[in-house]
Amino acid sequence: MAELTMRDALNQALHQEMERDPRVIVIGEDVSGGAGGTSGKRDAAGGIFGVTKGLLPRFGEARVIDTPISESAIVGLANGAALAGMRPVAELMFADFVGVSLDQIFNQMAKFRYMFGGKAQTPVVLRMAMGAGMNAAAQHSQTIYPMLSAIPGLKVAVPSTPADAKGMLAAAIRDDDPVIFFEHKALYSRKGDVPEGEYLVPFGEAALLRQGRDVTVVAIGRMVHFAAKAVDKLAAEGITCDLIDMRTTSPIDEEAILESLSQTGRLVVVDESNPICSIASEIASMAATKGFHDLRAPVQKITAPHTPVPFARELERIYVPSPNDIEAAIRAVMKEV
């Protein structure tokens, strides 16, 4: 184990996977940077969040490919290279830029295997930074995993810790299906213990981070940490919760959630996305359809409001669900008999 930031854990996974498999290539804007610049320094950026730093010096320009600003062609490039035998890891910088490249994602990569009679595979990993927390406003802060999790054929990963980030990125690269890989920008500098060698976290297996009797708290991405704060605080008062980190929103580990719900009878779901058609809605629906007889209180959904992400610090602070909101929701389900 070594203590690493999520940024460095992701970087390590990329290094290890590129070392292991020559078909792995990295594509995106400024994934290295400095090309055509006047300092003559390549790897001047290493990705705008530094996740792809050092890859170009190690693996060269043929495998670490800086592109023009052309998101549609970036994802298309990854799709075509994947169909032709490569294993591209493409980066879209901000998840919001999915908007520019959506056709290549949801009409193309997601559908090839099915549409082409099971004969095609598109092992693309599409990395992108998501979430509020940097006051980057409406077009650079969105949480869009619900939208992409709704598309059959895509797998969707949302790691919350450095170890998961490493293990899930490596698993994503080895997966023969397209994976949308969301990195929360407020978590890049967060540290945690990370296994040093080869490390894989399988998709569709949630993590049980706290064990309790009273409430099942399900959270995703950055919200896992906020939920942990609320859960730990309430534990001191004797209210104990199961805290489940979903880790992937497609596939969803239904079993883990339903199993916990059957013990606690109370469910709080925390999701940074907008409320309508959110993952919180999906989990609430699952509880209603498959866990109905276990429920002792109405499910509490904690999400952002139905608004774009605002800019000002004070507005973003109200927009993002807080540990206090989660605590209140847990108390609310405890009040119901």
Add this chain to the structure above:
Amino acid sequence: MQQSPDQIRQAYRQMRLIREFEERLHVENPKGEIAGFTHLYSGQEAIAVGVCENLRETDYIISTHRGHGHCLARGCDPKGMMHEIYGRADGLCKGRGGSMHIADLTKGMLGANGIVGAGQPIAVGAALACKARGDGSVSVSFTGDGASNQGTVFEAMNMAVVLKLPKLFVLENNGYSEHTGASYGIGSDLKTRTEAFGIPVWEADGFDYFSVYEAAAKALEYIRAGNGPAAVLAVATRYFGHFEGDPQNYRAKDEVKNFRETVDALKQIREKVTGAGIFTVEELDAIDAEVLALIDASVESARTGPVPGADILLSDVYIDY
């Protein structure tokens, strides 16, 4: 194309306003009161002002992530902008947009835009409305060298030609697309590529107000005569990093210093107008002082402006009937 002293005074003031607005933000930014991403326009003032001084009230412009210069050149209120950048409830966009999304529809300013390449098709739509209205108005988009590689820009160019719309494409080559040199991303060159769509290109020195003004005047004359879209291609540089805080590893050490000392847009216009005897140094200095006082006052009031609350967070998602 002779410009009156009044026009030149106005242009100089606008350029000074942009320069000092941005230089001041560069000083304020590290203090931590300004949130989010701030992309500064210093170095490119002559382009925004050279184009916008040609525009009429009914024309439209659309900007980019590096929008302050375009907004100011189009007449957006500097104080309202400053309050927006500080995230104040009385900012131009109620603190919801910030630096990257300043807009003032009452001024025909269709917004700064955080999505690179999104503005161009929108501006083509505004050009369609101009044509439908038949009042001779035009629509202008600003496009960086990096943005010029976005498919949306190609589509917008072709669409504007096909529909013969009153649309000016202003191509601003400032040498960089984030951390990558312009030459890396553009396979051909901007002039040839734009012309290949059937769009005539007027080239300008992006550090020289008069050069940009004249190129834009010619392009707009062509457009307003009903010939369809045209383009202005101007080359300059940005004085600061891509965003505030950018270490600029991609850039030679003295690159900006050299530009500032030789071809700087403000330096050039000052030398030209004082050399030609249009204004004295003292007259220009007086404009500078007025601008600096305006910016001081804007920053001062922005720092203590009203903080937005839940009502602002939750309103305007839809129309309120």
